[in-house]
Amino acid sequence: MTFAERMLKIDRRLIFLVIGLCTLLPLLYPVGLPIKISPEVRGVYDYMESLPEGSVFLLSLDFDPASKPELHPQSLSLLRHAFRKNLRVVAMTLWVSGTGMADQVVTQVAREMGKENGKDYVFLGWSPGGTAVIMNMGQDLYGAFPVDYSGKPTKGLPVLQGVTNLRDVNYAISLGAGNPGVEAWYVFGKDKYKFELGGGCTGVMAPGLYPLLRSGQINGLIGGLRGAAEYETLIGQKGKAIAGMDAQSSTHLAIIVLVILCNLFYFSVRRQVKHQGHSGL
Amino acid sequence: MIFLRRQVPLLITLVTGLVFAVQYYVPHPASEQMLTSVTKWLQIIGGFALVLGVSSLFHVHAMKIRRKEVGWGYSFVLYVSMLGTIAVGLWSNGKEAIDGAMTSFGWIYNFMMVPLQGTMFAILAFFIASAAYRSFRARSREATVLLIAAIIVMMGRVPLGEYLIPLSGDLSQWILNVLNASVRRAILIGVSLGTVALSIKIIFGMERSYLGGGKE
């Protein structure tokens, strides 16, 4: 067996080790390379900036713990930005297993910014039905969520004053890890109720949302941990996303090197086989 | 009996399907009120659907334990953890936190469910790297195009890549915004046409698989 053949058949646990080290070392010893802002993330930021004080901002945290590392930093940054702008924040989730996380992030940022539950923000919690919840909110927000997460009736909450349905929302952002997520909020929400919509999503979903971005159906897109890092840079508050960018860089580079190496070995083996074939003739 | 078991369900689908397709174009208050009521109903039905979804899991693992099949101990762990979570959850009134203070249910969620689910998906990072090493080869012209596009995007979406090859950022942006968007758009249009066609077939009873098998 030649060297190239042996390298093509190496124990996969060695590759695991390389990836593990490439992730761990930059987290322990960060470099802090500058992060360039993409137009899609700027789209969300600029719209948030343009909203006047007291505007209604709906944040739907449509993800579960499996996508926490990507979407949790996005939600932290967006909430910090919204509270800093004194927007009225209405948070919710369409994913049952994300309820606890969503409550935690909203409460944490609200406390950090000195905001009051019911007056400056409300966490509506989770309700089943996915797209049906969006449509029902479009018809009657209080029917979809008669009480908030803590069990308080939503009708009469100062934060929801003047809000009857999704038409009264100035800006909505869905941080989606799948379905229901950004697309559902467009199809079953914005299409009929005409509120402005932005999106945040996992890296896996991001390429699929570009058609909606191009056509203006969503006015911005925060994609994965990189998008979160860009938003953290924009609001000037470093968090876990920026801290993770060095590790992201090194793992990407490791995979690129691995792919190049595997191709080098592959072509070397192929050339050898061809050569042997010719000499055999 | 066939009328009750087969014709009535098909009639329900036909009527509800047509009514709610037309409803979109009728902004009359009565039509809107109907949409409001039915979407609320769907929320409640969605809750029952979740129960239906998990109940098959109860059955499978209960059988495993009863028959003492290989690995029944793990099924027992599953059952105990499920019942334990339900008991603690009900005791905590279904809340992970009350006024910001973590409940026992919240403790299970934060220190068990979140790390378990997170790690279950995190280990895929290792497998995607291993798969890339083993199978990502420029065997043909098409595979080479795929490989180059992947490398450009991987470089262009991280700070180190943009630092080493400054053009990679703009190039990956163009790939995503133009080439990728056009393909995704074509797929979106194609899938949507398929969805509409399937919905029409369902409404008019040409597609009946949702009714399930079994006796007529």
Add this chain to the structure above:
Amino acid sequence: MPIETIIGAWVATGLTLFIFSFLYRDNPLFKLAENLYVGISVGYTIVKTYDTVIVYLIWNPIVKNGEWALLIPVAIGMLMLTRYMPKAAWLSRYAFAFIVGVGSGLAIPRVISSYILKQIEDTVRPLLIMVPGEGLSFTWSLLSPASSLNTIIILVGVSSVLFYFFFSVEHTGLGKVVARTGILFLMVAFGAAFGYTVMARMSLLIGRFDDLIEFTDPSYGRPSLWLMGLTILILVMMAQRSSHKSEEE
């Protein structure tokens, strides 16, 4: 630090490492964590469904507000559950017929409007732009997504990919050229999707490592370090035991 947080850190670290142990090989620690995960997730979903649906969407509105019409979805939901009663299973068809009918009806106009019309509208944009004072202009910039050149590329991409998936016409002659163009576009999109999938998966790993690093802190009692040692020890012992077994056999 509260004691429940310290215990939580130890439990979270232990469970994380149990799952990571799968990278070495399939083992009982991983299986234990896997089943624990399924059990807790199902239990959590049941509790949340009970709390939200039964208490806040059914019981309170009906009993406190007298919204008796809500008994209709309750009845439909109950019909759905007859699926598990062989003699009455056919009744569940009524529930599914309602859900599928309403779902299809709601989807048709919304999907046509959101995905078909809006997407086609953005694909067939004007190629020439009217610039005040300059007249008609064609923009060549590749970096501007709205440039005329990119509009043409998108039009070519969308048409060729749609044609590639259209099998009613044989892909020969000019059709073959169009279909092959479609394939090249598809490959670029798959490459981009792969790049982003790598990005997503690595982000998840970074997230878990972040927590493990946090739990090396002395305030938690360094559970990451202690439990990593313990997990490795258990895996070594298991490997030794299985090698002894195979030797005996």
